[in-house]
Amino acid sequence: MARAAVLHAVGDTELDLRDDVTAVDPGPDQVKVKIKATGVCHSDLSTMSGVLPSVPPAVIGHEGAGVVAEVGDRVPGVQVGDHVVINWTPDCGTCPECLRGEPYLCMGFIGAAFSDPRFRIGGDTPAFGMAGVGTWAEEVTLPYQGVIKVAEDVPFEYAALLGCGIPTGVGAAVNTAKVRPGSKVAVVGAGGVGLSVIQGARIAGAATILAVDPNEAKHPLAKQFGATHTATLDDLEEAKGLLTLGQGFDYVFEVVGKSAAITTAWGITRRGGDVIVVGAGAADDNWEMSAFSLLFEGKNVKSSLYGGCDLKRDVPMFVDLWRAGRLDIDGLISRRIRFEDLNDAVRALHQGDVIRQVVLFD
Structure with missing residues (x-):
């Protein structure tokens, strides 16, 4: 069992912070990631309020980074132990948008966000992930296209922001x-x-x-x-x-x-x-x-x-800019918080008091 922040109904202002949520086992083309850091973004609020669509019960969160814990039999390019950034718009590589070089428009995996529950609450109740992800959880299961390897010297709280706020x-x-x-x-x-x-x-x-x-x-x-x-x-x-x-x-x-x-x-x-x-x-x-x-x-x-990004191309570029001192990631982080503080973080974001809050799971 793992911790996760669950939205039970659109319009709820408080999330159910649970410790009995598990990510489903990965299929042959999927990976399970142990989330180490996840950002608190306005899009998360928009999902809670219904501005962005979701299927409750849903684990909120879409901006995260962690370590690969399990890989399916047909997963190329990543292995257990790799540090990864979560890509909330995985690109299938074969649709017209991908072939035109527009992976950020790929719809190949989007439908799964509304039809394929990635979590179980209490062992048997299915739950979906926001945007097909759900990074306000200690573990997530994703298509392998939904993870981008990142160098191990990049702190997890920095890598998390490379999954949404910075590329956008x-x-x-x-x-x-x-x-x-x-x-x-x-x-x-x-x-x-x-x-x-x-x-x-x-x-x-x-x-x-x-x-x-x-x-x-x-x-x-x-x-x-x-x-x-x-x-x-x-x-x-x-x-x-x-x-x-x-x-x-x-x-x-x-x-x-x-x-x-x-x-x-x-x-x-x-x-x-x-x-x-x-x-x-x-x-x-x-x-x-x-x-x-x-x-x-x-x-x-x-x-x-x-941001018109292809994260496979752009995450290494962002890391290089950070190393060169041209991209300030640390300055974007207003607060580093614990899982237990997530509802307080949601309220702070509503009030406009913060830029980016990052949950650290360890």
């Missing part, structure tokens, strides 16, 4: 937007992923990086990660005028997950510039734009799912 943010800048050196960038939302977008823009060589967040307490941290300027919504137009002579920014990233934030991003993007949608919004939160503006302003709206 840094990848949005370097993969989706392909930020050009010397460009002007704005980032709407300075939470954990927004700070990673800021880092990505800095790494890509942006000359101006404006962090936009109504919470001024986040502004110094944004500058720590590479923002050259900060603004609230109230002084955003003034900042746009000062930094771009009123023309707007080359790339504007929406990292909130709200249609209103996309509208804000559109409004400060230059003619012909790019609006990159990073935040995970609700299915009924519709964004509207006139057909006239969409054509004649020449702006491009781009989705950045999982």
Whole structure:
């Protein structure tokens, strides 16, 4: 038996922290991973509230890292004892999206998140994993494509962030937007992923990086990660005028997950510039734009799912950037907590007091 945080009904604000949950035995193409560290992300809250779909009872969590404990007979490339990052969007390698080089769009394993329970509660009650994963548990069973080997010198709490927050943010800048050196960038939302977008823009060589967040307490941290300027919504137009002579920014990233934030991003993007949608919004939160503006302003709206990452390629790159001192992972971690603190961590995330909290199981 192992510990796991279980959501019994969509809308619950408290998770059931149990010690009688087991991951199913791995099949021939699956691996079982003992989770060592897992992040607390806004997407976890969105699953609890129903903004993101789930099938309760479900183990929450999707950002994690650990050690391979068991492997199936047909598993290539990883073995017991390997340190791995959890990839919550495993790529099948054979679908049209994978063959086009877009593994982050692969749907090959997504259906299993809603049809294939990966856990047992109390030995006999089936439970699903959030996004087919469920990293707020001491052990998970995944397709082998759902684990990415990582060097053993990378601390587990750093490796966990390489599974979602960092690729989603840094990848949005370097993969989706392909930020050009010397460009002007704005980032709407300075939470954990927004700070990673800021880092990505800095790494890509942006000359101006404006962090936009109504919470001024986040502004110094944004500058720590590479923002050259900060603004609230109230002084955003003034900042746009000062930094771009009123023309707007080359790339504007929406990292909130709200249609209103996309509208804000559109409004400060230059003619012909790019609006990159990073935040995970609700299915009924519709964004509207006139057909006239969409054509004649020449702006491009781009989705950045999982930062356009191929984790097999990008995790080693992120590790190299970290080793070179160009990617700050430790600074993203507000608190290292225990499993027993998870409900407190959920409340802290609701209140906006933290960037990234990481659960350490050992």
